Amino acid sequence: MNNRPILGVLLGNSAGVGPELVAKLAVQDIYKAYCRPVIIGDLRMFERGLQVIGGDVPYYPINDLSECDWERGYPVLDLxxxxxxxxxxxxxxQYCGKSDLDQMDTAIELCKAGKIEGFVFGPFHKGAMKMAGMHVESEHTYLADKFGVTSPFGEINMMDDLMTVRVTSHIPLKEVSENLTEETLREAITLGEITGESFGIRPRIAVAALNPHCGEFGLCGREEVDILAPTVEKVVAETGWDLTGPYSADTLFIRALNHGEFDVVVTLFHDQGQIALKLVGFERCITVAGGQPYPVATCAHGTAFDKVGTGSATTTSFERAVKAASKMALAKRTK
Known part of the structure; x- marks a missing residue:
């Protein structure tokens, strides 16, 4: 137990299923297989999570991480x-959105102080956080600003051992091509490489094509000929990374998911990878904060307002987030 990483476990948005998920993993005694958890949030929300699921575990409030003793039960840093x-x-x-930000700020400072090695968080609510004063697009940008990250960073979607990273994300489909440049593709490839390395592997990276049949040598679109293939060749020549493509998107995920040929797939727009991963294993999907200096992960689903208070939210994704953050923390120690 003493060799397992110390991870913050943030309760997430208080109005959502986060407290229930955190409580369920505690009752099921899941955390000890991966880490030494420090629950971060309001103690009363953790207690409400236990009440909703009808479970109980030993826990105790702390004011500082020096008070942690996992033999006693679960330490809760009570905000x-x-x-x-x-x-x-x-x-x-807004009230709950402010708590989301407080939890992140606390975990960030604990990472910087060397008191935790990373963290996982129950689902936050982006709209509530913006009500409470978050003026950036997402928690990933918020984390990067707080950590002082200037290199590529962003949301990595992951199912089992396969990661996807997007060149473009929350933009209309009609704007994808004009935002597909050597620079944006390089950033996505680099993010895939450094995230793979954060898991302690030299990732095998594949780049997806944009057009049907990989553009048919320019007969069905020029992006593969003019941007994708030349950029892949340049990056390989400059870095020696295990990078190939572009590959037709309609067969690429068969190779990645069914045959395990790749660790990272670089997709060109939001749903190109999301549909594939969520169709095959929605409950197994997680989100990793790629490019951050500390391991950060969460479940791929949101606050599930339609399920909150019923105790019916499943924990598969959240448990996999804990596992991934723990693996990254151990890889960072080794590195």
Missing amino acids: KNQDPSLVPFGEAV
Whole structure:
């Protein structure tokens, strides 16, 4: 147990299923297989999570991580910022969004101080965080700003051992081609490489094509000929990375998922990889904060406002997030 990494486990948005997920893994005694957890959030929200699922575990509040003793039970760094009477089930409110930001800020500072080695978080609510003053696009940009990250960073979607990284994300499909450049492709490839390395592997990276049949040598679109193939060749020549492509997207994921040929797939727009991963194993998908200096992961689903308070939310994705963050923390130690 003493060799396992110390990870923060953030309760997530108080109005969502995060507290229930954190509590379920505690009741099932899952954490000890991967890490030494420090639960971060309001103690009353953790207690409410236990109440919802009808479970109980030994736990105790702490004010500093020097008080952690995992033989006693689960330490809870109590932020004392969520009055249960002000927290509705299944609603996006500023009060809970502020707690999301407080949890992240606390975990970031603990990482910087060397008191935790990374963290996982229950689902946050982006809209509530923006109500509470988050003025950037997502938690990934928020993390990068707080950690001072300037190199490529962003959301990595992962199912089992396969990672996907996107060149473009939340833009209309009609704008994908104009945003597909050597620079944006290089950034995505680099993010895939450094995230693979954060798991302690030299990743095998494949780049997806944009057009049907990989563009048919320019007869069905020029992006493969003009941008994708030349950039792949340049990056390989410059870095020696295990990088190939472009490959037709309609067969690439068969090779990646069924035959295990690749560790990372670089996709060109949001749904190109999301559909494949979620169709094959939605509950097994997680999100990794790629490019950050510390391991950060979460489940791929959101706050599940339609399920909160019922105890019916499944824990598969959240457990895999804990496993991934722990693996990254151990790889970082070795590196």
